Amino acid sequence: MKDESVADLIKDLGSRLAAVSEEFTARASRVVDQRAEDATSPISEEMLVARAKEILAHRKLRRRFLPGELFHEPAWDMLVALFVSHRDHRPTNVKALVAMADAPVTTSQRWIEHLHKLKLIDRVNDPTDRRRIEISLSAAGYDAVAGYLTAIARR
Template structure:
C-alpha cells in the first residue's frame, strides 16, 4: 500500500516536471523570434540586466519573508549567466551558495537543469570530486532570449 502511494507520487511529480519542461521549451521558442538589429542589446547589457535581476531578487528578502521567494533553479541560472562572462565555470559548491537553498535541494535542481539540457557538467580531470557547471548552449540562448525580452519591455 505504501509503495503504491510512493509510485503514484513519483508518477505525478514526473508528469508535472514534464509539463513544466514543455512549457519552458515553448516559451524559449516563442522568445527567440527575430529582433530588429537596432534592438539587440549587447552582451554586457544582458549581463548587467541579469545582475540587476539577481540584486532585485535578493532585495525582496529585506522586506518580505524569505520563504516567499524560493526559486533555487532560477537563482542558479542567473548566477551561471553572469559567471559565464568571466569565462570560468562554477563548481557545485559555489553554485549551491548562489541558490540560497539547502545543498540537497540545490543538487536535485542541478540534476533537473542538466536533464533539461540547460546546463553542462564537467568533472575536473585533476580532482574527480570537483564538478564544473556552466550554462549549455540551450541554457545560454534561453537566458539571452529572456533578458532581451526584459529589455524590450
C-alpha cells in the same frame, strides 16, 4: 455675408484640424519606426549581464524585507548566476552554485540534476580535482536566458 463668414470659419477650422491630424500621424509614425528599430537593434552581452546582475541583486534585496520562502526559485537563481559567470568564462562548481541559489544543498542538487536533464546546464568533472564538478550553462541554457533578458530589455 454672415453665411460666408461661417463658411470661411468652417473651412479654416477644417484645414487646421487636417494640419493637426497630419502632425499626429507623423509623430505616431516616428514612434512606431523608433520602436521597430529598437526591437531589431542588437543588445550587447554586456547589457544582458548587467540586467542579470540587477535581477540577482533585486532578488537578494527582497529577502531583507520579506520572508525568503515567498520567493524560492533556486533553479532560476542558478541559471541567472551561471549566465553572469558565463561571460567571464568562469566555471562554477556545485558548492558555489548551491551558495548562489540560497537553498538547501539537497534541494539545489536536485535542481542541478533537473536542469542537466533539461539540457540547460553542462556538468564536467574538474580535471584537477575529480571530486569537484564544474557547472556551466549549455548553449541551449545560454540562449534561453539571453532570450529572456533581451525580451525584458526591449520592453
